[in-house]
Amino acid sequence: MLNEEMKTLIRNHPAGMVATVNKDGAPVVSPKATFVIIDDQTLAFGNLRSPGTLANLRGNSAVEVCFIDVVTRKAVRVTGTGTNLPKSKADADLVEAFEKPWGIYIDHMASFVRIEVSKAEMIISPGYDLGFSEEELVDQNMTKLEGLYRS
Ligand SMILES: Cc1cc2nc3c(=O)[nH]c(=O)nc-3n(C[C@H](O)[C@H](O)[C@H](O)COP(=O)(O)O)c2cc1C
Numbered sequence: 253m254l255n256e257e258m259k260t261l262i263r264n265h266p267a268g269m270v271a272t273v274n275k276d277g278a279p280v281v282s283p284k285a286t287f288v289i290i291d292d293q294t295l296a297f298g299n300l301r302s303p304g305t306l307a308n309l310r311g312n313s314a315v316e317v318c319f320i321d322v323v324t325r326k327a328v329r330v331t332g333t334g335t336n337l338p339k340s341k342a343d344a345d346l347v348e349a350f351e352k353p354w355g356i357y358i359d360h361m362a363s364f365v366r367i368e369v370s371k372a373e374m375i376i377s378p379g380y381d382l383g384f385s386e387e388e389l390v391d392q393n394m395t396k397l398e399g400l401y402r403s
Pocket of ligand 1: 267281282283284285286287297298299300301302303304305306
């Protein structure tokens with residue numbers, strides 16, 4: 253399901269845009285940056301301050317998450333179902349997955365949202381269709397980012 257290329261992108265860019273469906277059937281997208289990979293079928297993020305996403309998942313467990321590498325212009329879109337697990341009900345593997353990357357945040361996580369992945373796909377920028385190589389896109393986008401944050 254999640255292949256090595258997808259897992260590398262998610263590990264390097266763990267801020268996912270999480271789409272859920274509200275009670276009126278409207279889509280809602282919310283950023284969550286504490287994603288961890290549990291296994292090839294399972295992702296999770298920590299609930300630090302996510303009342304809307306949790307309410308939506310209680311009514312409809314459908315979820316999509318998009319992770320973007322803005323430098324190489326590649327993304328992973330994950331489709332699945334989300335379940336909120338209070339810390340007291342989370343198994344040791346789940347807690348352990350958060351410990352190294354999100355150590356000081358764990359005390360502030362009221363629960364973990366586990367996502368069972370039913371589909372995952374790589375999405376690459378139309379820049380590649382225009383003939384740009386990954387190296388060229390990295391150069392272009394690093395120059396933009398340097399200009400924004402380091403000039
Ligand atoms: C870059 C970024 C990363 C975030 N990461 C998380 C996260 O990992 N967990 C969380 O609960 N909230 C996170 N938040 C906060 C929620 O997205 C924010 O409180 C939001 O307004 C409420 O989420 P909701 O739509 O799920 O209620 C993040 C916000 C930003 C801007």
